[in-house]
Amino acid sequence: MASKNFGLDIWGENNFFIDNNTININYGNKPSLLQLTTQIRDKGHRGPLIFRFPHILKKQIKNLFDEFNQARLGLDYKSPFRAVFPLKVNQLPNFVNSITEVSKEYNYGLEAGSKAELIIAMSHTRLGEPITINGFKDKALISLCFIAGSMGHNITIIIEGINELNTILGVSREFKLFTPKIGMRIRLHSSGIGIWAKSGGYSSKFGLSATELLEAYDILKANNLLDKFYMIHFHIGSQMGQISPLKKALREAGNIYAQLHKMGATSLGAINIGGGLAVEYSQHSNIRDRNYSIREFANDVVFSMCEIAKSNSVAQPEIFIESGRFVASAHSVLIAPVLELFSQEYNQKALRLKKQNPPLVQELYELFSSMTKEVAREYLHDGLDHLESLLTLFDLGYIDIIDRSNSEILVDLIIKKAISLLKDENIEELRILEDKIDEKYLVNFSLFQSLPDYWGLKQNFPIVPLSHLDIVPTRSATICDITCDSDGEIPYNREIPLNLHDIDLSKEEYFLGFFLIGAYQEILGMKHNLFTHPTEIVVEFDDNGDYKFSNIIESQNLMDILEDIEYERSKIDKSLKNNIDNIKDLNDIEKDKLLGKLYLYLSQNGYLRAY
């Protein structure tokens, strides 16, 4: 089921559109991604590229606030809606700087789950913007939270267990002046659905049970800290495909909030619903990744909080969200050049037919030349049968390697011709063959570095070529990366087929765009084979709609890659220099020349430079 729009209407959210033969950015002067790619490559950058679009980040944040505020208006909900960005989703400076810049008007904060993330939050939020702290904590991390609070940051420590509360008490005695707000993560008895659901539910490693919540309440009360108890938190798990677990969790968290409030925790004023808001990654209308919209999500949250407050006669809680995937995923696009189509040699031009061919080869040629729709299946069967025989003849020494090559090419051509003649007939046998003659596209990127969730979780990301979009693609495509690991590929899958164009790479370039990669992929990416983070570029539009590139960070060069994993640059340097010095047959000028060449390569990034 080849299509020309690559499911853009399903996953694209109007961020891109297809104009004639290119995919363009639906913003400003609407440049094509091909144009941006060409300009960056004209500056000399090679290998895969990551383009960041702050305007898409801004749109997502606005969307989140607009939908929740609209839902609040509709239900006359008086308490505010607040949001923080969970740093674990993307901590890279170009991203964090963009997000703090575009979210100025929203009092949008950051969520941190480790000491290093907390330092980012302390240095990249404006005073007053909320900071929430999740994850397991030691005394040092809790002390850092107290320091942040003393600086004037609006910080809430969300505890995962009673021992963390005891550490807070200890640190608070030391700090005297200031104690941050305290939240408690609850261990839900309901759990999420989907591949990330492990972070919610009864057996989750996170959160306090009902018994522990009561114990924590008693400890706070005994230590005169009840006035710091501000937030109830839960997090169902990421990429929540269905809305039902959220509804259950909201009721559960809402009742805990109301009961603790009525017991005397009167400072308790916020429910934090964590992340989980899903992104539609699907390129095919038969498979969807989520069954709800942001509007339904926001309405459900505000409605349940409204009901809980009303039926328990407690104050409406402020609603906090820590949505990461929803905010970040669409903002960046990975672009990678195709280096090779593996079966390009199976081309009529490659035939080396002799004056006198073995009879079976001659017959293959005739099957191919005279195939019509009516006889296509019969000829196909004959062709496959002949190939078996010919390969046996080769093993036995009766035909030579030229005959064998001709046989392979002719059978490949026969299969392709049969498939194209019978493409409307829905024949199972042909679909299986189609899988087998998939075209392998070798792409200049590392799956482990750039799409780790495909490797780890089989999460699919939309893939669209940057050109030829006026032509229906016909080749069943398998994507192969340049690592030497056989897991570094996205095999053709006929449930969710990817079709790409037949391209003669000796005549033109062909680039693939991988979309919705802005959440999790960049920081989870690993340096398998020492392929590192691609060259990244921020693309900003001015008021006239013109764009400019800023903050270009070139992918690490070879020496930096090695230094990063603690090799000593000087040792490597010395060894390489010595080895050149010791080449017997070269004079000094030739050695210098060789050294110069070597240094040129050391200064480049590790991706292939051919394209």
Ligand SMILES: *Cc1c(COP(=O)(O)O)cnc(C)c1O
């Ligand atoms: C991971 C995480 C999030 C973000 O989840 P998304 O599904 O990306 O929105 C939010 N809160 C907590 C506590 C998390 O661990």
